[in-house]
Amino acid sequence: MDVLGFYPMWYVPAIGSASVIAIIATIHVLASHTSVGASILLAYLATKAHRENLPQIYDYIKRYLLGLLVFSYVSGSITGPGIWFSASVANPRGISALIHNFVWVWAAEWIWFVAEVTLVYILYYTLGRIDMKSWLRLAWTFAIGSWATMYIIVGILSFMLSPGHEKWFVSGNILDAFYNKNYFPHLLMRSSYMFAIAGTVGIAIASLMKKDLPEKVYKDIVRTLSFWGIGGLVFGTMFFGWYVSTLPQRSLVMLSGIVPKWYYALIFIILLVLLSHFMLTAIRPTVARFYMAYPIYLLIFFMGIYPEEKIRETIRKPYVAGEFVWVNQIIAKDVPAKGIHSEVPKIQQAGFLASNPFVPEGLKKITPDNEIMAGKAIAILQCSGCHNVTSSSGLRPFGQKFAGMTDKETVYSFLASYLTPQNHPPYMPYFVGKDEELRALSAYIADMISKGGRVSAKIEVPRQSFEAHK
């Protein structure tokens, strides 16, 4: 039997493996945007200090750099590969598709990562130990190098959502894939909001140094950060509008109908909070307080970035990479330029379970003995990317979605009419497999619902099925 290149499945009940990525990604985005925004803000402040002969600003810069070292260059540095690690196990074929297309681009980003990490240490340790002209050069190259990491990753993130153009599927040209339709609005949006993030934490750090700095210098720093923050918010929101206008149609459908409305509410509130805070500190820098600025910074995590990451993940569906790899890891579309073929026809013919080398032999041929367990295996393999398939709580749970459907024929009729190539919703893949596999999935769902909507995630191959294939 020919197998396809599926990997061992990792199933995270309740929150789902996608939420594991989202949590790690949220920490990373907060840390990295703080760092990139701060690199430019600090280079600007250092230049100002040099030109206006305000050496006290260097003390502030040193403290901010230490803050970056402790937060961004620990949490940010680790959660960057952390996104990659979690994506490798949550969706190995999705991340593989990206790496096989963009390996050199990522490797180029790595050059800047190394520059960033070494330069932040060098800047911290050499401030006041080498002449300022040389230090400023290092500071500006640090700023551009940090920003360059964003230039690069945004292209890959945009491609994940959509190559933007049918052209890439036939040209295979990396430029068509990378510089896709929403590259620039996406880059400009992040490049703007990062100043609001870095500005907020910058104000928190400044407020801790209020007593150590001359009043004029202190006010200068807080005002500068506030103005940059206001600019970041205004431009970021403008570019967000442009970004939305470049999204593919299916994403717009999800934005208007599927994404929970409270995500938008949270983002709107945090933008207002940030704007009010910056306006206040711009007008009266002396009112800046650590206990005000730092909680706002933390709120950005919960109210700004986490919903944003969840929205981004949602509007990408049913794909995880370049509109050809589905969220359940099946390659669903040909990419002629790369010699990639849709796996759907093969799976329809050979069967979904039989195509996966990591499915026990005793489940590959469906019998009355193993039907429910085979159905559970299908649910975990094909649906758990977006659903909690063994319970009634957590991520879009089966227990709720199928509430009351205890008859397997009813479930089958529903799935057979809903998850077809013609009728499937734009955010969900259709079912791929043999009819008997859809029946097994239905039998499992009906069985699970009849047991109260909650069953163990364990898969046990019935003895007879195991013996038959031993």
Next chain:
Amino acid sequence: MQMTVYQNLIRWFLLWVLGVLLLGGRLAFAGQSPAEVSQMLKAMADPAGAPFYPIVMQILQVLTWALHIVVVWTSVGGLLYAIYGFMRKEENHQRLARAMLELAKVSVSLAIVLGVAPLLFYQVIYDPLWYASANLSASWYVMFIVFLLIGYYLIWFAYFRRQNSTQAMVFSIGGVVFLLLVGFIIHAVNYQALYPEKWVEWYTSGGITMNHSGWNIYAFNIFRYLSLLVFPAVATTGIFMMLYAWYFGTRREEFPQEYINFSARLGSKLALYGGAGWIVFHILYILTVPSEWNAKGSIFTWLSVLGLLLCASIIFIAQKNPVRMAVTSLVGGVVAIITVAIFREYLRVASAGRFGYSIYEYKLNLEWLSPMLFFGTLLTGLVLYAYAWWMAYKAGRTPKGQVYQASETEHHLGEASVFVVVLWAVVFIGVGLIVIARNYL
């Protein structure tokens, strides 16, 4: 009499453990047939193919891994010594412990960032090995990130409390425990990847289930772990101590000669003992490699042993004058690391080769634009690194309280680095604008 019985029991038990460990990967499940494994591996290779010649990916993977592992070793070794140093009352030990803690702190940062590249190149040509193995132990693989975060913050706590030797020691112990734990996870994932014939059996527990929780570790080899992580950490940190003495020895008044000599001597001893342990466990690991991989008959295996012996000989000679021999010892260390890195890669080639999987036959979808981007960025980066590291080197050798004034040549290098970095950004954005205009306007 009773004592002798116990001693004999313990001896026999230890011998039994050693025997089991030596058998290593040959035990466990029988595994799938070679034809099935071959088919599975080929199906798993990404249909997009490699965007460039696999051998280039392989070379870059080996070289960048060598860079990465050096700083992994100085992270672990720096902490191990810091713990010992903080326990000692003598001022020299205390001072060197603080310096090694600083080394560990910076090394972890570098280890994280330098670890990205080898994994990137590896995943392009060995994707079946890596993703399958990582997914077998998926939850542990994600916990790698969590443990690393905890470990790194403990190291920072130790650093902030470095003037209090007891607290610094306690945090350092926590830090090194977590680093060794993440080392264990990545070691297990790498080791499991070498046994594709067992993956299905492991995942399905012989056909009765699907172990999708990811909370399983299926294979571990203590000799590989000790020879690729623990002993080299001690040896490399020893060489680093010698370099530390060499770097600060002649230029900075706040480093008394007696302290410099102490650091160099201690470093050379650590390098010697760590190196000896490294060689022993490297050979023991070679003995555990299944015979059908032909490791004992491979030139790469013996080159790695020779590389280690050469390094050990240099360090042995360096015992007499460790400061003068610091840079030579570094060269010896580089040779050892590269030969070990090549040996480690050879094992992958040999393991996958048993099933007809060869990276040299990986599907190729050749393209030139993105490699140009990488090598262009690399050149830009090298100019910037050269300038930045040179300035750091000069600043470090400037006596405390003084400001280093760059020479005219250094200013020119600085201007050149700013120029190439700005040029890179302009070209990157400019190309993007042209492509967007061509495709969408």
